[in-house]
Amino acid sequence: MKVIYVDANNLHEIRQSSPNAAMALGYFDGVHLGHQSVIQTAKEKAQAQNLSLAVLSFFPHPKSVLFSDIEISYLEPLEQKVEKLEKLEVDIFYIVEFTKSLAKVEANDFLDDYIIGLNAKEIICGFDYTYGAKASGTVKTLAVYAATQQVGLTVVEELKWNNQKISSTLIRKHIAERKLSELPNLLGGFYKTKYCQKNGILPNYSLPNVGSYKVLIEDRHSFIECVATVKCKKYIQIHHEISTLQNVLTIQWVDRFETVPS
Numbered sequence: 001m002k003v004i005y006v007d008a009n010n011l012h013e014i015r016q017s018s019p020n021a022a023m024a025l026g027y028f029d030g031v032h033l034g035h036q037s038v039i040q041t042a043k044e045k046a047q048a049q050n051l052s053l054a055v056l057s058f059f060p061h062p063k064s065v066l067f068s069d070i071e072i073s074y075l076e077p078l079e080q081k082v083e084k085l086e087k088l089e090v091d092i093f094y095i096v097e098f099t100k101s102l103a104k105v106e107a108n109d110f111l112d113d114y115i116i117g118l119n120a121k122e123i124i125c126g127f128d129y130t131y132g133a134k135a136s137g138t139v140k141t142l143a144v145y146a147a148t149q150q151v152g153l154t155v156v157e158e159l160k161w162n163n164q165k166i167s168s169t170l171i172r173k174h175i176a177e178r179k180l181s182e183l184p185n186l187l188g189g190f191y192k193t194k195y196c197q198k199n200g201i202l203p204n205y206s207l208p209n210v211g212s213y214k215v216l217i218e219d220r221h222s223f224i225e226c227v228a229t230v231k232c233k234k235y236i237q238i239h240h241e242i243s244t245l246q247n248v249l250t251i252q253w254v255d256r257f258e259t260v261p262s
C-alpha cells in the first residue's frame with residue numbers, strides 16, 4: 001500500500017500520477033466494523049471495474065483543528081490505521097493535511113480538487129459522511145455532484161449493534177466507561193494498544209479509566225493472559241514478567257476486573 005501525504009502545496013503534483021480509483025471517504029478512527037463495511041464496498045467496486053482501491057482521510061482530526069478546546073482522544077495512531085488498511089488490501093492511502101484553511105474550502109471545490117482531482121471514478125462513503133466548509137456537503141449534495149461529473153457513488157447504509165450506530169464516538173465512550181467486552185462487537189476484535197517497555201503506552205491511544213483489566217499480550221505467535229492496571233490517563237502497570245519479551249508489545253484489552261487483584 002502506498003501512503004501519500006497530500007497538502008495544498010503538493011496536490012497538483014500528486015494528481016499527475018494518481019491512478020483511477022474507487023475511493024472510500026472518511027476519517028476512519030479505529031477502522032471499526034462500520035468503516036470496514038465502507039472499505040469492503042469500495043474494494044468490490046475497485047475489483048469489478050479494475051480500479052485501484054483508495055482511502056482518502058485527514059490528519060489531524062478535523063474536530064481538533066476546528067475546535068481548539070476539544071482534545072480528541074484518538075483510538076489509534078496513524079501507524080496502526082495504516083497497518084489495518086494494509087490488511088484490508090487498500091492500494092493507496094491519501095492522508096490530506098487538515099488545516100484551518102482547508103476547513104474553509106467549499107464542498108464542491110473540495111470534490112473538484114481532491115476527489116475528482118485525485119482521479120476517483122467511484123466514490124464510496126457511509127450514509128452520514130460530510131465534507132466542505134461548515135460540513136455543508138452531505139450524501140445528498142454528493143449524489144448531485146457525482147451525477148453531473150459522471151462518477152459513480154455508493155452510499156453504505158448504517159451498520160448498527162444493539163440498535164446503535166457503530167461509531168468511533170461510541171467506542172471511545174465504552175473504553176472510558178470500562179465496557180471493554182462490548183468492543184469486539186464494534187471493532188471486530190479486542191481493542192489493541194501498543195506498549196513500549198521503556199516509555200509505556202505509545203501516544204494516540206485511548207486507555208480505559210483507572211482500574212484493573214484482563215489483557216492479552218501478543219508474544220510472537222502466542223498470547224499471554226495477564227492483568228494490567230491503569231494507574232492514570234497514560235500510565236499502566238502490567239502484572240507479569242515481560243522483560244524477556246520484545247520491547248514494543250501489543251496489548252489486547254479483554255475485560256475489566258471488578259476488584260483490584262492483590
Ligand SMILES: Cc1cc2nc3c(=O)[nH]c(=O)nc-3n(C[C@H](O)[C@H](O)[C@H](O)COP(=O)(O)O)c2cc1C
Nearest residue numbers: 026027062102103105110129130131132133134135
Ligand atoms: C474541505 C473540508 C472542509 C470542512 N470544513 C468543516 C467545517 O467547517 N466544520 C466542520 O464541522 N467540519 C468540517 N469538515 C469536516 C467534515 O465535516 C468531516 O468531519 C470530514 O470530512 C470527515 O468525514 P467523516 O467525519 O464523515 O469521516 C470539513 C471537511 C472538508 C473536507
Ligand SMILES: Nc1ncnc2c1ncn2[C@@H]1O[C@H](COP(=O)(O)OP(=O)(O)OP(=O)(O)O)[C@@H](O)[C@H]1O
Nearest residue numbers: 026027028034125126128129158159166167168169
Ligand atoms: N456504522 C456505520 N455504518 C456505515 N457507515 C459508517 C458507519 N460509521 C461510519 N461510517 C462511514 O465511514 C466513514 C468514516 O466515518 P467517520 O470517520 O466519521 O466514523 P464515525 O465512527 O462516524 O466517527 P465519529 O463517531 O467520530 O463521528 C464515513 O463515510 C461514514 O459515513
